[in-house]
Amino acid sequence: MPERPVGVDYSELHRLDSPANRLLRDSIWGAAADIGQQSFITPRYLDDIIARLRIGPDTHVLDVGSGTGGPAVYIARATGCRVTGVEINEVGVETAGRLAEGAGLAERVRVVQGDALHLPFGDAEFDVAISLNVMNVFDDKTAVFREVRRVLRPGGTWAFLSGTFELGPDDADARARLARGYLIPQFYDSLAQYKRKLYDAGFRIDEAVEFISDFWVQVGRWGDAYRTHRDAVAAEQGDETTDYHITYFRTYLDLIEQGKASNHLLIARAPGGDAPDTPV
Numbered sequence: 001m002p003e004r005p006v007g008v009d010y011s012e013l014h015r016l017d018s019p020a021n022r023l024l025r026d027s028i029w030g031a032a033a034d035i036g037q038q039s040f041i042t043p044r045y046l047d048d049i050i051a052r053l054r055i056g057p058d059t060h061v062l063d064v065g066s067g068t069g070g071p072a073v074y075i076a077r078a079t080g081c082r083v084t085g086v087e088i089n090e091v092g093v094e095t096a097g098r099l100a101e102g103a104g105l106a107e108r109v110r111v112v113q114g115d116a117l118h119l120p121f122g123d124a125e126f127d128v129a130i131s132l133n134v135m136n137v138f139d140d141k142t143a144v145f146r147e148v149r150r151v152l153r154p155g156g157t158w159a160f161l162s163g164t165f166e167l168g169p170d171d172a173d174a175r176a177r178l179a180r181g182y183l184i185p186q187f188y189d190s191l192a193q194y195k196r197k198l199y200d201a202g203f204r205i206d207e208a209v210e211f212i213s214d215f216w217v218q219v220g221r222w223g224d225a226y227r228t229h230r231d232a233v234a235a236e237q238g239d240e241t242t243d244y245h246i247t248y249f250r251t252y253l254d255l256i257e258q259g260k261a262s263n264h265l266l267i268a269r270a271p272g273g274d275a276p277d278t279p280v
């Protein structure tokens with residue numbers, strides 16, 4: 001039998017109601033804060049993002065890497081807006097469809113299978129694009145940003161939440177542990193690197209907001225949940241993947257405590273529209 005590679009995709013995590021995922025999700029969020037997210041996102045983050053981006057009933061939002069669709073459903077329900085998600089993993093797409101249907105929001109929340117590097121949409125289709133805890137999977141982030149810019153209307157808003165890392169030559173071990181630890185390869189950028197890549201893709205940056213307090217708690221909770229339910233998770237997801245996850249969350253938390261990892265919301269604007277392209 002061929003060896004099962006570690007960390008191929010998100011399929012196992014995207015089956016939200018599997019026995020192991022139920023244990024993990026109940027430990028991390030409990031019923032009140034489990035909105036069908038597959039990330040470090042909480043309702044509080046989403047409320048903050050909705051307010052900052054002024055999402056309302058007339059906004060058409062693109063959610064890049066929408067996962068199981070929980071954040072898309074939450075945003076559509078809270079604002080009356082339309083959300084289109086794009087997600088590469090088919091289990092995530094199916095789960096998101098069921099979630100939207102169950103929430104009675106199938107007309108306003110649609111998730112399509114596709115790759116953020118080749119977005120399956122025409123030019124200028126969206127007012128706002130968001131992405132939540134996805135950017136680390138992309139080696140070429142400038143290429144993703146250019147694709148997002150293409151599908152945004154002139155003056156549209158691009159906002160993504162991502163871990164940010166200040167790693168030096170002494171952090172080679174930590175970098176290797178993180179890289180193997182989370183299902184698919186990860187590519188870590190510092191805040192400065194993100195800013196430069198946004199400018200390279202033609203965006204103007206409006207805000208870079210550090211969201212660290214909840215983030216620290218969320219990373220800790222994921223790690224605690226994996227340790228507490230290690231055997232049940234390993235029975236479903238395999239020993240190797242489970243133990244890599246535990247190492248990943250421990251490493252992430254250590255880096256946060258050393259001041260080398262954080263979590264930022266970057267809000268940028270596409271050129272054109274009513275907003276001035278250069279400061280006045």
Ligand SMILES: C[S@@+](CC[C@H](N)C(=O)[O-])C[C@H]1O[C@@H](n2cnc3c(N)ncnc32)[C@H](O)[C@@H]1O
Binds near residue numbers: 037066132
């Ligand atoms: C940590 S999850 C976040 C999901 C969701 N944003 C949330 O907060 O619940 C990252 C997601 O990115 C998706 N993804 C990875 N590579 C992608 C790509 N090239 N295009 C679209 N989605 C991708 C993964 O399948 C996964 O669902």
